[in-house]
Amino acid sequence: MSNQVTASAAERRAKTQRAVLMTSTILAALAVGAPVWAAEPATASADVDGASAVDAVIVTGLRGKPRTVADSPSPIDVIGGEQLSDTGKVTLKEALAVLLPSVNYGTVNGFAHNNVVRPVSMRGLGGGYTLVLVNGKRRHPTSLLMNSNLDTSGATPVDLDQIPTSAISRVEVLRDGAAAQYGSDAIAGVINLILKSAPGGQVSADLGQTFESDGENAHANADWGTTFKDTGFVHLAVEAKYQGRTDRNDPATGSFYYPLAGGAPDPREANPKRGDYNGNPVVRAVTAAINLQTPVSATTDFYTFATAGARSGNARQTKRRPNANTNILQLAPDGFIPLYKLKETDFEVTSGLKGKVGEWAWDLSSALGRNISHSSADTLNPSLGPASPTHFKLYDLTSTVWTTNLDLDRSYDVGLSSPLTVAIGAEHRLEKYKVEAGDAAAYANGGYLFTSGPLAGKPALIGVQGVNTVDASDAGQAKRTNLAAYVDLGINPTSAWYVGVAGRAEHYDDSTGDTVSGKLTTRYELTPALALRGTVSTGLRAPSLSQQLYGQRRYSTQTIAGVLYQFPTKVVRVDSPLAEALGAQPLKPEKARNYSAGLTFTPGHGFSATLDAYQIDIDDRIALTSTLSGPGVNVLLAAAGLPTDIYVQYFANAIDTRTRGVDLVSEYRASLGDLGELKLGLGFNWNKTKIQNIKANPPQLASLGSGLVLFDRVQQGTLTVGYPETKLIASAGWTKDAWTVDLRGTRYDKVTQVATVASDDRTFGAKWIADLSVTYAVTEKLALTVGADNLFDTYPDTVGIVSTNGGGKYGAFSPFGLTGGYYYTRVGYKF
Numbered sequence: 001m002s003n004q005v006t007a008s009a010a011e012r013r014a015k016t017q018r019a020v021l022m023t024s025t026i027l028a029a030l031a032v033g034a035p036v037w038a039a040e041p042a043t044a045s046a047d048v049d050g051a052s053a054v055d056a057v058i059v060t061g062l063r064g065k066p067r068t069v070a071d072s073p074s075p076i077d078v079i080g081g082e083q084l085s086d087t088g089k090v091t092l093k094e095a096l097a098v099l100l101p102s103v104n105y106g107t108v109n110g111f112a113h114n115n116v117v118r119p120v121s122m123r124g125l126g127g128g129y130t131l132v133l134v135n136g137k138r139r140h141p142t143s144l145l146m147n148s149n150l151d152t153s154g155a156t157p158v159d160l161d162q163i164p165t166s167a168i169s170r171v172e173v174l175r176d177g178a179a180a181q182y183g184s185d186a187i188a189g190v191i192n193l194i195l196k197s198a199p200g201g202q203v204s205a206d207l208g209q210t211f212e213s214d215g216e217n218a219h220a221n222a223d224w225g226t227t228f229k230d231t232g233f234v235h236l237a238v239e240a241k242y243q244g245r246t247d248r249n250d251p252a253t254g255s256f257y258y259p260l261a262g263g264a265p266d267p268r269e270a271n272p273k274r275g276d277y278n279g280n281p282v283v284r285a286v287t288a289a290i291n292l293q294t295p296v297s298a299t300t301d302f303y304t305f306a307t308a309g310a311r312s313g314n315a316r317q318t319k320r321r322p323n324a325n326t327n328i329l330q331l332a333p334d335g336f337i338p339l340y341k342l343k344e345t346d347f348e349v350t351s352g353l354k355g356k357v358g359e360w361a362w363d364l365s366s367a368l369g370r371n372i373s374h375s376s377a378d379t380l381n382p383s384l385g386p387a388s389p390t391h392f393k394l395y396d397l398t399s400t401v402w403t404t405n406l407d408l409d410r411s412y413d414v415g416l417s418s419p420l421t422v423a424i425g426a427e428h429r430l431e432k433y434k435v436e437a438g439d440a441a442a443y444a445n446g447g448y449l450f451t452s453g454p455l456a457g458k459p460a461l462i463g464v465q466g467v468n469t470v471d472a473s474d475a476g477q478a479k480r481t482n483l484a485a486y487v488d489l490g491i492n493p494t495s496a497w498y499v500g501v502a503g504r505a506e507h508y509d510d511s512t513g514d515t516v517s518g519k520l521t522t523r524y525e526l527t528p529a530l531a532l533r534g535t536v537s538t539g540l541r542a543p544s545l546s547q548q549l550y551g552q553r554r555y556s557t558q559t560i561a562g563v564l565y566q567f568p569t570k571v572v573r574v575d576s577p578l579a580e581a582l583g584a585q586p587l588k589p590e591k592a593r594n595y596s597a598g599l600t601f602t603p604g605h606g607f608s609a610t611l612d613a614y615q616i617d618i619d620d621r622i623a624l625t626s627t628l629s630g631p632g633v634n635v636l637l638a639a640a641g642l643p644t645d646i647y648v649q650y651f652a653n654a655i656d657t658r659t660r661g662v663d664l665v666s667e668y669r670a671s672l673g674d675l676g677e678l679k680l681g682l683g684f685n686w687n688k689t690k691i692q693n694i695k696a697n698p699p700q701l702a703s704l705g706s707g708l709v710l711f712d713r714v715q716q717g718t719l720t721v722g723y724p725e726t727k728l729i730a731s732a733g734w735t736k737d738a739w740t741v742d743l744r745g746t747r748y749d750k751v752t753q754v755a756t757v758a759s760d761d762r763t764f765g766a767k768w769i770a771d772l773s774v775t776y777a778v779t780e781k782l783a784l785t786v787g788a789d790n791l792f793d794t795y796p797d798t799v800g801i802v803s804t805n806g807g808g809k810y811g812a813f814s815p816f817g818l819t820g821g822y823y824y825t826r827v828g829y830k831f
Helices: 007-030 081-086 092-099 382-387 545-549 577-581 631-639 713-720
Strands: 076-080 130-134 168-174 189-195 200-210 217-228 232-243 282-295 300-316 339-357 360-378 391-412 420-437 476-494 497-508 514-525 530-541 552-560 563-571 590-604 607-624 647-649 651-671 677-694 726-736 739-748 751-753 762-764 767-777 782-789 822-830
Touching (some): 076 081, 076 092, 081 092, 092 168, 476 545, 607 713, 677 713
Antiparallel strands (some): 076 168, 168 189, 232 282, 339 360, 391 420, 476 497, 530 590, 590 607, 651 677, 677 726, 739 767, 767 782
16 A cells, blocks of 8 residues: 655644644743642552442543542543452453443354454444553554454454453553543543552462353463562563353254255255354463563663463354355265364563653653464365365464653642643554465365256355455555654642643544544532533544455355345455445545533442443444445456455445443442441443434445445444443442352343344344352462353343354344353462
8 A cells, every 4th residue: 555645644744743843832831830749650550459449549541640530530440450350251351341331342153253353342332442551551453353243344453352361450441532642543432451560469260161061161360470679560470261162053954955866855864964153262362461660770760561462263154055056065075164263473562761850750662562363264165166175374464563652741830729730742653554365265266067966067156165365456565654742731720620631633644644632621529529520522533554455255144035145245445446446435534522521429438429421423434335236336346357246345434423322330338247348339321323424325336226325224233233222230249258249230232133124123132141259268368269150041032033054043243142151160379
């Protein structure tokens, strides 16, 4: 892809440079003021386990002086490391989803790498709209783009599974737009993972399986740390996971599963090897982390933290029948189940210096992160006939991000109720994305014609079955740089009133050009127990390099006239001749506006509550188009040298959306005297996304037929009804002496799987999921836990359209999973 800067982009860059110069002049003037307070470093540590969350000190969303959760002008949640492990969930994203009502983690079936790599959704927006920080520093994204029934954005979000949970001291989740503070992708919010720095450690191991006696899970982790030289510390962590496969499908149905033998049913028809396919994949993963700091002078510390991970996954896809044009009998007499294989490596290293010069606290850091994924499959290309290989490389993806930051903060006495806190900073980011093609045999047209049976003389289907692949025309690489400068000011004009303002100017050296984001936030205490707060902010999300670069061949699933179909689809690069012939335009940035208003109530006596309403408007939102087909499209396919029996899609700035919602988070703690300690929690989220505008068909697409629509009801439904509109979490924890009991009930609202026509839509009703764990402390250091997630073995409604291959009865996705109940045991030892 070209990285040439256009004349208009050059003009925008000049404007950005002038803005940065003006900002620098203002800040220099501020620097001569009289300081009265210097902020603590942004990685200040606090642990909320065992304490009220509203009293925890936070650093996310605030440049300069840290505040508590109760004092925060923006809605924020703090989750301690022990809270994460107490959920019984194996992965960090699953734990966050059952602890926070605004976070969802959906399960999808049959979508290759999206069956292994699953991002979280905050406030109903895809993973690409949430910024992830580690110790306050930007985390690099995965190389695997999102393209499933739940997220067709093509973005590459951060993969939380590459960070060991045993390394995490706490998680701060800012539920508010923060693009002006951290960068353009912080539209839905920010997840900041604070790594452990305290001395001591622990080891733990847990084993579990589903109520159906499959899906075995094994999980082991350990961490250890020590301190030295006053401010020095080192903390190490390692984690290993294994997830076994689950199947939740009915056997395949239909007569003449095998070809007729001399006009009569094949004897094998009485006991066919039909097989199942959907469910959780097999996943193996190992991750490790280090967090280190050491003084290098009386006023300066050196720090570094790093993570590394390796993961493999095997996901089974839809079975290909023996007598179909998707199979070659000589290679698979009983048909076959395509097996997608993912191998992934991931690392990030951040190093820096921090200290004080006069009254300025400063922090200079640089981080390099990379994710490399290799995709292959055991499958067939039927068009190659009996000569088809049975193993194929599908594609390789590499994402690299190098980020350098300089942050400074201090405060000034300006004669008001509190000092003026000032934070300034600059960032340079280099992003690279590379796509390597798969084996040519994976997408070649071998021209094979069946020689016998009911398919004699007919052509076999072209391309590998059941999995995605990238051909040579879609291979390539792209890079861009981002330069940014920000200023963040905060003050209490009175003892009861806080006001914060932030601005950020950014320059991209690609078509994104220059951006300016702003944020105004305020908090006012009506009484010591009751406060109002609100925020208005803007943001601009640049198109991901994956959205601009990526193309692939894949299989799509749709319900048509009550029948579940799979059909080959080509996602074409937005800058390809075929995409341009269909009306594709260079992707523009997505523009966001965030509004929130809420209150905090902390009357004491162990009770606290926060209530926040929000609205997020996103214009020019990037999404995958409808699946385009028809005579006019076929002409273009033939001209591009592609089969004419496939559908076509591309990424486009297709829609404008508005997301509205309400978050309620409350907690009550009480001492029961001789009966122990009680903790109650209640969280609720209402979230609704509406499409405000759908871009008109481009002239090129309109000329190909009236039945073609840029963004049809299937794609619309993915955004509007694929996630639950409401989510309620009620929890209770009781501790007495050596015993701890935790009970949690989560209600997920209904979700709808939308089809091409309303009569084929399927709505899966609301469900309650109960989780229970019981822990016994054998000694002060040794503890045993038994627990059950989804205690009552709840499944989605069986209203899906079941295919003849046995899948579909639970639908293509679920907010709480498709595998039913799961029980586990854990042993942990602290030292």
